[in-house]
Amino acid sequence: ETVLTQSPGTLSLSPGERATLSCRASQSVGSNYLAWYQQKPGQAPRLLIYDASGRAPGIPDRFSGSGSGTDFTLTISRLEPEDFAVYYCQQYIDPPLTFGQGSTVEIK
C-alpha cells in the first residue's frame, strides 16, 4: 500500500498570500497518478486537481498542481477567503487507492 505524507500539517497565511502544500509518496506514483481534494467543515471533499496538474471542471486557475514520481505540490497562487480549508492528496496508481492525512490552511 502506498503511503502519502503531507506537509506541513497546518499552514497559517493571510488572504492574498501564496500557499504551497506538499505530498510525498512512499513509492513512485508514476508521472501523474495523483489528485488533490479540498474539504471545508461539514462538507464532503471536492476534487481540485487530477493527474497531478489537471484542474477539475469549475476549479479556479489560482489552484495548480505539479510534481512526479514521489513528490507533488499543490499551489494556491493568491488565497481567497473561501480557500481556507483542509487539503488531501490521493494516489490512484497502486490499488488500494490511498489518501494523505491532510494539510490545513488556516487564516493567520
Add this chain to the structure above:
Amino acid sequence: QITLKESGPTLVKPTQTLTLTCTFSGFSLSSSGVGVGWIRQTPGKALQGLAFTYWYDHESYHPSLKNRLIITKDTSKNQVVLTMANMDPVDTATYYCVYRPPIFSGRSLFESWGQGILVSVSS
C-alpha cells in the same frame, strides 16, 4: 446535475452488519466508464476507499476489508448498496458515496460526493 445521497442506520451495535444505500441521479451506472463507490472518513479525518462498482459489472474492494464488504448495484433503481459485516467501534466514520465519471475511466478519481452519513458503532 449529479446528485448522490446516502441512507441507512446511523447507529449499529458491534458484530452487526451495516447496510448503506446510495441513491443517485444525473447519470446511469450502465454508461461506459462510470463507477460508483464508497469512501469513509474517520472522526480523526482519515479517508479510506472501501468498495467500488463499475459499468461493466466489475467490483473492487479494499484488500484489508475485502472479507467484510459486499457492493451491489441496481441500475434500474439508480442505487448502489454497501454491506459491511461484523461492525466494530473502529468502523465509526462518515461514509460517503462517490461517483467516477466517464472522463476519468480507468482511474479512481471521484468528481462528485454525497453529503455523507455518520455511522456510529456502539453497544
